[in-house]
Amino acid sequence: MDAVSPPSKAPFSLTQRLDEALKQPKLVRVLKLMLFVACLWPMVEPPLHLYLDPLALGANPAEHIIRDWGDWALQLLLLTLLVTPLRLWLGVGGLLRFRRMLGLFAFAALCLHVLAYLGFDRFFIWDEIWADLLKRPFITLGMIGFVLLLALALTSSRAMVLRLGGALWTRIHKLIYPAAILAVIHYWLMVKRDVTEPLLYACLLFMLLAARLPQVRPWLKKRRS
Protein backbone atom coordinates (compact mmCIF):
# COMPACT_ATOMS: atom_id res chain seq x y z
CA MET A 1 0.00 0.00 0.00
CA ASP A 2 1.30 3.41 -0.91
CA ALA A 3 1.88 5.58 2.14
CA VAL A 4 0.75 9.06 1.41
CA SER A 5 3.33 11.40 2.82
CA PRO A 6 2.05 14.65 4.36
CA PRO A 7 2.65 17.70 2.23
CA SER A 8 6.05 19.06 3.12
CA LYS A 9 5.90 22.45 4.81
CA ALA A 10 8.16 25.18 3.52
CA PRO A 11 10.81 25.95 6.14
CA PHE A 12 9.66 28.88 8.25
CA SER A 13 12.79 30.71 9.26
CA LEU A 14 13.23 33.09 12.15
CA THR A 15 13.35 36.10 9.82
CA GLN A 16 10.15 34.98 8.07
CA ARG A 17 8.49 34.71 11.48
CA LEU A 18 9.74 38.20 12.34
CA ASP A 19 8.38 39.49 9.03
CA GLU A 20 4.98 37.93 9.81
CA ALA A 21 5.04 39.26 13.39
CA LEU A 22 5.75 42.79 12.17
CA LYS A 23 2.48 42.70 10.23
CA GLN A 24 0.57 42.73 13.53
CA PRO A 25 -0.30 46.35 14.37
CA LYS A 26 -0.47 45.66 18.12
CA LEU A 27 3.05 44.25 18.27
CA VAL A 28 4.38 47.10 16.11
CA ARG A 29 2.81 49.60 18.51
CA VAL A 30 4.49 47.95 21.52
CA LEU A 31 7.85 47.80 19.74
CA LYS A 32 7.53 51.44 18.71
CA LEU A 33 6.84 52.43 22.31
CA MET A 34 9.94 50.52 23.45
CA LEU A 35 12.00 52.16 20.71
CA PHE A 36 10.62 55.56 21.72
CA VAL A 37 11.78 55.10 25.33
CA ALA A 38 15.15 53.70 24.22
CA CYS A 39 15.76 56.70 21.93
CA LEU A 40 14.54 59.26 24.45
CA TRP A 41 16.54 58.09 27.45
CA PRO A 42 20.05 59.12 26.20
CA MET A 43 18.61 62.59 25.51
CA VAL A 44 17.09 62.99 28.97
CA GLU A 45 19.85 61.29 30.94
CA PRO A 46 22.66 63.93 30.80
CA PRO A 47 20.61 66.88 32.14
CA LEU A 48 18.93 64.60 34.68
CA HIS A 49 22.35 63.42 35.80
CA LEU A 50 23.46 67.03 36.15
CA TYR A 51 20.34 67.92 38.14
CA LEU A 52 20.68 64.96 40.52
CA ASP A 53 24.44 65.26 40.98
CA PRO A 54 25.94 68.54 39.70
CA LEU A 55 29.50 67.15 39.98
CA ALA A 56 28.80 63.97 38.05
CA LEU A 57 29.52 65.41 34.61
CA GLY A 58 33.01 66.65 35.48
CA ALA A 59 34.56 70.09 35.37
CA ASN A 60 32.82 71.14 32.16
CA PRO A 61 29.24 69.83 32.22
CA ALA A 62 28.21 72.00 29.26
CA GLU A 63 30.82 70.37 27.01
CA HIS A 64 29.83 66.95 28.34
CA ILE A 65 26.17 67.52 27.46
CA ILE A 66 26.94 68.99 24.00
CA ARG A 67 29.12 65.96 23.24
CA ASP A 68 26.66 63.40 24.59
CA TRP A 69 23.86 64.78 22.44
CA GLY A 70 26.17 65.04 19.42
CA ASP A 71 27.21 61.39 19.85
CA TRP A 72 23.61 60.27 20.15
CA ALA A 73 22.57 62.27 17.07
CA LEU A 74 25.31 60.64 14.99
CA GLN A 75 24.59 57.15 16.31
CA LEU A 76 20.87 57.50 15.56
CA LEU A 77 21.68 58.79 12.09
CA LEU A 78 23.75 55.69 11.41
CA LEU A 79 21.02 53.46 12.87
CA THR A 80 18.52 55.10 10.51
CA LEU A 81 20.86 54.29 7.61
CA LEU A 82 21.17 50.70 8.82
CA VAL A 83 17.46 49.93 8.34
CA THR A 84 17.53 49.52 4.53
CA PRO A 85 20.58 47.19 4.32
CA LEU A 86 19.20 45.16 7.22
CA ARG A 87 15.82 44.88 5.48
CA LEU A 88 17.50 43.69 2.27
CA TRP A 89 19.73 41.24 4.07
CA LEU A 90 17.08 39.71 6.35
CA GLY A 91 14.14 40.15 4.00
CA VAL A 92 12.08 41.71 6.80
CA GLY A 93 10.12 44.52 5.15
CA GLY A 94 8.44 45.46 8.45
CA LEU A 95 11.71 46.99 9.69
CA LEU A 96 10.87 50.03 7.56
CA ARG A 97 8.12 50.89 10.05
CA PHE A 98 10.78 52.01 12.53
CA ARG A 99 12.94 54.07 10.18
CA ARG A 100 10.99 57.32 10.40
CA MET A 101 11.03 57.29 14.20
CA LEU A 102 14.79 56.70 14.26
CA GLY A 103 15.35 59.53 11.79
CA LEU A 104 13.19 61.97 13.73
CA PHE A 105 14.92 61.09 16.99
CA ALA A 106 18.29 61.65 15.28
CA PHE A 107 17.07 65.12 14.33
CA ALA A 108 15.67 65.80 17.83
CA ALA A 109 19.03 64.84 19.41
CA LEU A 110 20.75 67.08 16.86
CA CYS A 111 18.49 70.01 17.75
CA LEU A 112 19.41 69.56 21.42
CA HIS A 113 23.11 69.35 20.45
CA VAL A 114 22.91 72.60 18.47
CA LEU A 115 20.76 74.34 21.11
CA ALA A 116 23.22 73.31 23.84
CA TYR A 117 26.08 74.74 21.76
CA LEU A 118 24.19 78.02 21.16
CA GLY A 119 23.14 78.36 24.81
CA PHE A 120 25.82 76.76 27.00
CA ASP A 121 28.85 77.36 24.78
CA ARG A 122 28.02 80.70 23.18
CA PHE A 123 25.29 82.06 25.51
CA PHE A 124 23.26 83.04 22.44
CA ILE A 125 25.78 85.78 21.58
CA TRP A 126 25.01 85.88 17.86
CA ASP A 127 28.20 87.74 16.84
CA GLU A 128 30.28 84.94 18.36
CA ILE A 129 28.12 82.27 16.78
CA TRP A 130 28.41 83.94 13.38
CA ALA A 131 32.20 84.19 13.79
CA ASP A 132 32.33 80.48 14.70
CA LEU A 133 30.31 79.61 11.62
CA LEU A 134 32.69 81.51 9.38
CA LYS A 135 36.00 80.65 11.03
CA ARG A 136 35.66 77.11 12.39
CA PRO A 137 35.24 74.62 9.53
CA PHE A 138 33.85 71.91 11.82
CA ILE A 139 31.01 74.23 12.85
CA THR A 140 30.38 75.29 9.22
CA LEU A 141 30.14 71.67 8.03
CA GLY A 142 28.01 70.68 11.03
CA MET A 143 25.60 73.50 10.24
CA ILE A 144 25.30 72.45 6.58
CA GLY A 145 24.54 68.91 7.81
CA PHE A 146 21.94 70.33 10.20
CA VAL A 147 20.20 72.29 7.42
CA LEU A 148 20.06 69.18 5.20
CA LEU A 149 18.53 67.14 8.01
CA LEU A 150 16.06 69.94 8.73
CA ALA A 151 14.76 69.55 5.16
CA LEU A 152 14.32 65.83 5.79
CA ALA A 153 12.53 66.34 9.10
CA LEU A 154 10.15 68.93 7.61
CA THR A 155 9.18 66.58 4.79
CA SER A 156 9.00 63.36 6.77
CA SER A 157 5.22 63.17 7.21
CA ARG A 158 2.90 61.04 5.10
CA ALA A 159 1.09 64.24 4.02
CA MET A 160 4.36 65.61 2.64
CA VAL A 161 5.00 62.39 0.69
CA LEU A 162 1.61 62.88 -0.98
CA ARG A 163 2.16 66.59 -1.54
CA LEU A 164 5.64 66.29 -3.04
CA GLY A 165 5.10 63.04 -4.92
CA GLY A 166 7.19 59.91 -4.40
CA ALA A 167 10.01 60.78 -6.82
CA LEU A 168 10.76 64.24 -5.39
CA TRP A 169 10.32 63.02 -1.82
CA THR A 170 12.83 60.22 -2.43
CA ARG A 171 15.29 62.66 -3.97
CA ILE A 172 15.01 65.00 -0.97
CA HIS A 173 15.48 62.11 1.44
CA LYS A 174 18.70 61.10 -0.26
CA LEU A 175 20.11 64.22 1.44
CA ILE A 176 20.65 61.99 4.46
CA TYR A 177 23.78 60.65 2.71
CA PRO A 178 25.67 63.98 2.39
CA ALA A 179 24.36 64.97 5.85
CA ALA A 180 25.84 61.83 7.43
CA ILE A 181 29.15 62.36 5.58
CA LEU A 182 29.28 65.98 6.82
CA ALA A 183 28.48 64.82 10.35
CA VAL A 184 31.44 62.42 10.37
CA ILE A 185 33.79 65.06 8.92
CA HIS A 186 32.45 67.52 11.54
CA TYR A 187 33.46 65.08 14.29
CA TRP A 188 36.80 64.31 12.63
CA LEU A 189 37.77 67.98 12.36
CA MET A 190 36.69 68.63 15.95
CA VAL A 191 38.96 65.94 17.37
CA LYS A 192 42.46 67.22 17.91
CA ARG A 193 44.59 64.10 18.46
CA ASP A 194 42.99 60.67 18.74
CA VAL A 195 40.83 60.09 15.67
CA THR A 196 39.91 56.49 16.60
CA GLU A 197 36.22 57.24 17.20
CA PRO A 198 35.56 59.36 14.11
CA LEU A 199 37.51 56.79 12.09
CA LEU A 200 35.22 54.06 13.41
CA TYR A 201 32.14 56.11 12.48
CA ALA A 202 33.65 56.79 9.03
CA CYS A 203 34.15 53.03 8.44
CA LEU A 204 30.59 52.24 9.55
CA LEU A 205 29.21 54.98 7.33
CA PHE A 206 31.29 53.75 4.39
CA MET A 207 29.78 50.26 4.76
CA LEU A 208 26.25 51.63 5.12
CA LEU A 209 26.63 53.75 1.98
CA ALA A 210 28.34 50.94 0.04
CA ALA A 211 25.37 48.66 0.86
CA ARG A 212 23.24 50.96 -1.31
CA LEU A 213 25.33 50.55 -4.44
CA PRO A 214 23.54 48.68 -7.24
CA GLN A 215 26.45 46.23 -7.32
CA VAL A 216 26.11 45.42 -3.60
CA ARG A 217 22.30 45.26 -3.19
CA PRO A 218 21.85 41.97 -5.12
CA TRP A 219 24.69 40.45 -3.08
CA LEU A 220 22.88 41.35 0.15
CA LYS A 221 19.65 39.79 -1.13
CA LYS A 222 21.49 36.64 -2.27
CA ARG A 223 22.95 36.13 1.20
CA ARG A 224 19.38 35.99 2.47
CA SER A 225 18.39 33.13 0.19
Ligand code: HEM
Ligand atom coordinates in the same frame (compact mmCIF):
# COMPACT_ATOMS: atom_id res chain seq x y z
C1 HEM B 1 24.66 66.55 11.29
C2 HEM B 1 24.90 67.37 12.26
C3 HEM B 1 25.79 67.11 13.48
C4 HEM B 1 26.14 65.95 14.09
C5 HEM B 1 25.68 64.53 13.77
C6 HEM B 1 27.04 66.30 15.17
C7 HEM B 1 27.66 65.40 16.00
C8 HEM B 1 28.71 65.74 16.83
C9 HEM B 1 29.59 64.80 17.47
C10 HEM B 1 29.48 63.28 17.33
C11 HEM B 1 30.48 65.49 18.21
C12 HEM B 1 31.62 64.93 19.04
C13 HEM B 1 31.14 64.42 20.36
C14 HEM B 1 32.25 63.79 21.16
O1 HEM B 1 33.34 64.39 21.28
O2 HEM B 1 32.05 62.68 21.69
C15 HEM B 1 30.18 66.89 18.03
C16 HEM B 1 30.86 67.93 18.64
C17 HEM B 1 30.48 69.23 18.56
N1 HEM B 1 29.47 69.75 17.79
FE1 HEM B 1 28.30 68.70 16.51
N2 HEM B 1 27.13 67.66 15.23
C18 HEM B 1 26.40 68.19 14.21
C19 HEM B 1 26.22 69.53 13.94
C20 HEM B 1 26.64 70.54 14.75
C21 HEM B 1 26.28 71.93 14.61
C22 HEM B 1 25.32 72.48 13.57
C23 HEM B 1 26.91 72.60 15.62
C24 HEM B 1 26.87 74.05 15.96
C25 HEM B 1 26.36 74.98 15.28
C26 HEM B 1 27.69 71.66 16.36
C27 HEM B 1 28.50 71.95 17.44
C28 HEM B 1 29.38 71.09 18.03
C29 HEM B 1 30.38 71.47 19.00
C30 HEM B 1 30.62 72.87 19.53
C31 HEM B 1 31.06 70.30 19.34
C32 HEM B 1 32.24 70.20 20.28
C33 HEM B 1 31.79 70.13 21.71
C34 HEM B 1 32.99 70.45 22.59
O3 HEM B 1 34.00 69.79 22.50
O4 HEM B 1 32.85 71.39 23.35
N3 HEM B 1 27.48 70.40 15.82
N4 HEM B 1 29.11 67.01 17.19
